[in-house]
Amino acid sequence: MSNPGDQQAFDRCRQALFGASVLRSSLSPIILWGRARGAALTETPLTQFAPDVYAGLYAPLFMFAGTATVTFDEDEQLYKAVLPVGFRNRLPPGQFPYPFWHDKTKWSSYQATVALQFFIDPDSDLIKVAQFVPGAPSPTVLAEAMEAAASFDGHWLWTDGNGRTQPQVTLFDGLYRADNPHVAEIESRYRALALEMREAECDSCHVPGNPQKLKRLVLLQTPAHAAGEIRRILESVRNGDMPQDDTGIEKPLPPAVKQRLLARAEAFEAILTAARDWENRHAAE
Numbered sequence: 001m002s003n004p005g006d007q008q009a010f011d012r013c014r015q016a017l018f019g020a021s022v023l024r025s026s027l028s029p030i031i032l033w034g035r036a037r038g039a040a041l042t043e044t045p046l047t048q049f050a051p052d053v054y055a056g057l058y059a060p061l062f063m064f065a066g067t068a069t070v071t072f073d074e075d076e077q078l079y080k081a082v083l084p085v086g087f088r089n090r091l092p093p094g095q096f097p098y099p100f101w102h103d104k105t106k107w108s109s110y111q112a113t114v115a116l117q118f119f120i121d122p123d124s125d126l127i128k129v130a131q132f133v134p135g136a137p138s139p140t141v142l143a144e145a146m147e148a149a150a151s152f153d154g155h156w157l158w159t160d161g162n163g164r165t166q167p168q169v170t171l172f173d174g175l176y177r178a179d180n181p182h183v184a185e186i187e188s189r190y191r192a193l194a195l196e197m198r199e200a201e202c203d204s205c206h207v208p209g210n211p212q213k214l215k216r217l218v219l220l221q222t223p224a225h226a227a228g229e230i231r232r233i234l235e236s237v238r239n240g241d242m243p244q245d246d247t248g249i250e251k252p253l254p255p256a257v258k259q260r261l262l263a264r265a266e267a268f269e270a271i272l273t274a275a276r277d278w279e280n281r282h283a284a285e
């Protein structure tokens with residue numbers, strides 16, 4: 001446990017977890033993440049993440065006490081590992097994957113977290129579901145969360161006073177090496193793709209506010225989130241499964257829009273591959 005605003009401790013933690021960590025290699029190809037609500041998992045809204053997004057951007061927001069209790073959850077038929085944690089609530093805003101304070105309950109619950117619980121599949125030994133378990137938030141935390149939610153301006157990406165895009169963690173800042181020559185282009189190619197996704201109205205569903213109340217939300221609103229889903233974006237658009245209308249029926253895109261969206265998604269995927277390959281080649285240096 002360290003100070004909840006300790007940037008260096010946070011950086012060491014996310015670099016370790018994003019790298020070849022036991023946590024990362026123990027995550028299912030799609031891990032479900034969200035707040036524990038005392039209900040069955042099938043009844044609980046959760047967000048879908050690729051392992052590197054969860055290991056690099058979410059798990060490191062917690063400080064681990066270093067202990068765990070493991071039981072078998074008869075109802076879920078899954079092992080449940082409970083790890084006492086504290087939440088790093090004093091980091092600068094750009095260190096969170098998106099402004100959790102857009103929602104007062106979400107922000108106060110995150111800050112009051114006492115444990116993470118990992119549900120582990122007994123057959124694969126992989127973590128299928130991870131949840132944060134909130135205790136009771138203090139009146140100060142509650143009041144501050146209410147104020148923050150009221151002043152949230154609706155932007156999932158923003159530019160700070162130095163002209164820098166935020167949240168910087170979603171641009172692989174500190175996860176990829178500073179001299180990786182492909183990182184700058186991840187942002188520009190994401191922005192090009194994001195324009196097409198807006199045209200196709202993907203952001204009417206795939207954003208943290210979850211306007212359609214999806215039970216298994218997929219997030220696409222930052223470079224890191226879209227990077228984690230790029231294969232599924234390509235596949236679902238190619239197949240015509242996405243976008244949908246709000247009754248869940250496929251809503252075909254005009255051919256020109258679909259073609260542009262796919263071209264930009266492919267360009268985004270290509271730069272992600274180049275950046276990752278570069279990291280792998282230079283990992284040993």
Ligand code: HEC
Nearest residue numbers: 200201202204205216218229232233236242243244245246
């Ligand atoms: C009206 C709401 C809506 C819109 C608009 C929409 N989606 Fe979806 N999307 C969904 C739902 C619902 C799911 C299923 C979530 C689940 O697995 O439970 C989904 C799933 C996905 C998935 C995961 C697919 C998989 O393999 O399981 C991706 C990727 C995705 N959408 C991308 C997009 C893209 C890209 C667009 C815009 C071109 C888009 N969606 C527009 C509602 C929407």
